[in-house]
Amino acid sequence: MKKKRLIYLIDQYCKGLAGEKEQQELDNWYNQVDYGTQGLKDWIKTTGNSQALIDQLYNNFKHHVKTHQTRVRKLVRLTAIAASLLLLITCSIVLNDLLKKQSLPQTVTAPIVPGREQAVLTLANGQKIILDAQKTGIIYNQNGVAVSKNDQGQLVYAISNRQEAEGKTAFNSIETPRGGQYQVKLPDGTAIWLNAATKLTYPIRFSATERRVQLSGEAYFEVAPNKQHPFTVISGNQEIQVLGTHFNVNAYENEESMRTTLLEGSVKLSSLVTGQWSILKPGEQAVVKANSPFTIDHSPDINQAISWKNGYFLFDDMDIKSIMKVISRWYNVDVIYENVDQNETFGGSFSRDKPISEILQNLQSIGKVHFRITNRTIIVTN
Numbered sequence: 001m002k003k004k005r006l007i008y009l010i011d012q013y014c015k016g017l018a019g020e021k022e023q024q025e026l027d028n029w030y031n032q033v034d035y036g037t038q039g040l041k042d043w044i045k046t047t048g049n050s051q052a053l054i055d056q057l058y059n060n061f062k063h064h065v066k067t068h069q070t071r072v073r074k075l076v077r078l079t080a081i082a083a084s085l086l087l088l089i090t091c092s093i094v095l096n097d098l099l100k101k102q103s104l105p106q107t108v109t110a111p112i113v114p115g116r117e118q119a120v121l122t123l124a125n126g127q128k129i130i131l132d133a134q135k136t137g138i139i140y141n142q143n144g145v146a147v148s149k150n151d152q153g154q155l156v157y158a159i160s161n162r163q164e165a166e167g168k169t170a171f172n173s174i175e176t177p178r179g180g181q182y183q184v185k186l187p188d189g190t191a192i193w194l195n196a197a198t199k200l201t202y203p204i205r206f207s208a209t210e211r212r213v214q215l216s217g218e219a220y221f222e223v224a225p226n227k228q229h230p231f232t233v234i235s236g237n238q239e240i241q242v243l244g245t246h247f248n249v250n251a252y253e254n255e256e257s258m259r260t261t262l263l264e265g266s267v268k269l270s271s272l273v274t275g276q277w278s279i280l281k282p283g284e285q286a287v288v289k290a291n292s293p294f295t296i297d298h299s300p301d302i303n304q305a306i307s308w309k310n311g312y313f314l315f316d317d318m319d320i321k322s323i324m325k326v327i328s329r330w331y332n333v334d335v336i337y338e339n340v341d342q343n344e345t346f347g348g349s350f351s352r353d354k355p356i357s358e359i360l361q362n363l364q365s366i367g368k369v370h371f372r373i374t375n376r377t378i379i380v381t382n
Contacts, residue, residue: 104357104364104371112356112376115196115330117153119182124170124204131155131174131182143170145187145204155184157204173201176217179332181308186211189224190231193309196329197252218250220309223265234272238288242267247280248305254325261285261305269294313350313359319343320369320380328378331356338381340369 118132121139129139131149140147144161155174176182178197185191187205194200198217206212206229215235223231225244233240235251236258245265251258260269262280269286270277276293280286285300307314308326315323321342324335330352346367350359360371360378372379 104360104373110375112331112333112373114353114355115179115181115332117182118180119155119174119176119194121147121155122173122175124172143168143204147172147204153183155182157185157187159187159205169203169205169207171201171203173199175199177332178329188226188229188231191222193220195219195308196332215249215251217252218248218308220246220248220306222246236288237272237290238286238294239270239272240267241270248309250305252325252329256289258288259285259300259305260288261300261302263302263306307349308352311352313348313352315346315348315350317345317347319345320363320367323363324378324380327356327359332376334377336377336379338379340380340382344368 116132118130121129121131123129123140123142131139132153134149136149136151138146138148139155141160144159146158146160148156148158150156174182174184174194176194176196176198180196182194183191184194184200186202188211190211192200195218198215198219200213200215200217200219202213209229211226211229211231213231213233215233221231221233221242223242223244223246227243231242231244233242233249235249236253238251238258238260240247240249240260242265245267246263247265247267248261248263249258250260260267260280262282262284264282266282267280268277269280269288271288271294273291274293278286278294278296280296283299283302285297285305286294287297288294301314301316304314304316308330313326313330315326319342320340321337323346327333328335333356344367346363348362348366350362356378357373360373364370368382370381372381
């Protein structure tokens with residue numbers, strides 16, 4: 001059984017939503033790994049508070065993997081599955097007891113805390129506004145458009161004077177730093193979630209023919225439907241055109257590729273370099289690399305693509321270098337590698353609200369890496 005399928009089944013079980021076939025599938029898996037005489041329901045209830053049962057979980061996973069050298073990678077993956085399940089399931093199946101005795105060497109002058117809601121808004125006149133320092137209510141009125149911060153901390157644009165708003169178009173940009181995230185709602189009703197180290201540039205009101213924004217970094221879009229006015233996102237060397245849909249764009253400059261993942265509706269993705277284009281269907285992901293034809297992944301891990309928006313990290317067979325890029329952006333830290341295989345892969349799910357030390361301890365427990373923390377620098381070693 002694949003990891004994401006197993007996570008889904010246990011999550012459905014915990015919520016009381018598992019159907020008869022799903023229940024049977026989960027029971028078959030549980031019986032196969034042999035947890036003794038204890039039933040699945042009792043195991044879920046007690047595991048979160050029992051060191052013995054957590055140890056048993058790992059031992060039983062290891063028992064089903066041959067110790068021959070050619071099977072070492074499978075052991076790492078199975079252990080990663082166990083770690084991700086323990087951390088993700090809402091029934092409090094966690095690794096805390098197992099990791100209590102582990103610690104990371106640290107030389108820290110100030111604690112490294114998770115990211116938070118913070119961003120800087122730049123107005124058309126160049127004025128910069130620190131949004132997390134603003135109180136709820138109207139922040140600014142420009143060209144017939146009111147810019148405000150609502151009770152949820154979301155930046156909201158609304159036309160306050162339609163006649164004045166029909167004048168010359170003004171552009172704003174919102175930028176999150178490393179360790180920041182933010183939400184913005186445009187005048188057409190489109191909602192956008194910005195991940196860390198992301199910049200979005202947009203007109204404060206859209207033209208009569210199109211809706212166009214520019215993105216650097218990562219954002220999740222829920223575009224308000226409007227057949228007469230397509231919504232276009234320009235990011236790097238790609239153009240994404242939609243009418244109304246939900247999708248995620250990962251377009252960081254320090255990544256090898258840009259990824260557009262479609263959840264609902266349809267989008268037309270075009271390369272501004274090669275002229276290639278394709279229509280994405282829900283559940284597909286376009287992968288664009290510099291100066292190369294883009295490819296379409298017909299079965300990507302959707303949960304992994306939008307995990308950041310839902311408040312957690314999901315690393316599914318990812319190499320340590322890719323994982324640390326994600327961590328460095330959210331915790332605003334630098335990373336140094338010392339004699340470490342950067343292609344070593346890991347798996348697991350972790351809350352983005354957890355201290356960085358806990359994330360690193362979990363990664364350390366399931367792979368051939370160790371971490372040291374010196375101020376705001378993470379040193380990765382064998």
